[in-house]
Amino acid sequence: SQQGEEDPQALSIQEGENATMNCSYKTSINNLQWYRQNSGRGLVHLILIRSNEREKHSGRLRVTLDTSKKSSSLLITASRAADTASYFCATPYGATNKLIFGTGTLLAVQP
Amino acid sequence: DAGVIQSPRHEVTEMGQEVTLRCKPISGHNSLFWYRQTMMRGLELLIYFNNNVPIDDSGMPEDRFSAKMPNASFSTLKIQPSEPRDSAVYFCASSPRTGGELFFGEGSRLTVL
Numbered sequence: 001s002q003q004g005e006e007d008p009q010a011l012s013i014q015e016g017e018n019a020t021m022n023c024s025y026k027t028s029i030n031n032l033q034w035y036r037q038n039s040g041r042g043l044v045h046l047i048l049i050r051s052n053e054r055e056k057h058s059g060r061l062r063v064t065l066d067t068s069k070k071s072s073s074l075l076i077t078a079s080r081a082a083d084t085a086s087y088f089c090a091t092p093y094g095a096t097n098k099l100i101f102g103t104g105t106l107l108a109v110q111p
Numbered sequence: 112d113a114g115v116i117q118s119p120r121h122e123v124t125e126m127g128q129e130v131t132l133r134c135k136p137i138s139g140h141n142s143l144f145w146y147r148q149t150m151m152r153g154l155e156l157l158i159y160f161n162n163n164v165p166i167d168d169s170g171m172p173e174d175r176f177s178a179k180m181p182n183a184s185f186s187t188l189k190i191q192p193s194e195p196r197d198s199a200v201y202f203c204a205s206s207p208r209t210g211g212e213l214f215f216g217e218g219s220r221l222t223v224l
Contacts, residue, residue: 042204042218
């Protein structure tokens, strides 16, 4: 399947540190998206990076995309306790461009 | 805009009962998705509508599941009869364009006893 794999599955850091999460996917894509999910809530879109982009920034978020390696990374700088959540990558797949989500990284930021 | 609205937020029912989950997408969005989330299987896409037409229902688990979108502002996901293994959080999401970012509702947590 096209499902992405996030790495690591879980990450625990101290407030102020940087957090890096990785996503690998299997087939060619036209974009890759990152989402956040707080416990008990719906997913929230963070950032979309197109296949012709290598890096994108949004506030404390930095996303990179390496289409040759079929991988992406999400960096959260100067983390805060409020960043504690699960983070998912997602890619449009197939002729219908349905959005398929990866397995997620659970990030815990300790105050 | 109020965002994607799902109801009910929580549903507890007994095996064999019919369950209907409802979704109101964001006005103007032409794509609507139903996902199911469990610890074991993660986020699974069940069905995807574009302009009210089902485009991809390959993720619908079996005939007990059905989804409709009678108009641009309303969709339902029905399970009949429900089984304990259907227990999950069901999310509805809408998007303004094919392949674009999704806007999720808060989900409907279903427990089938």
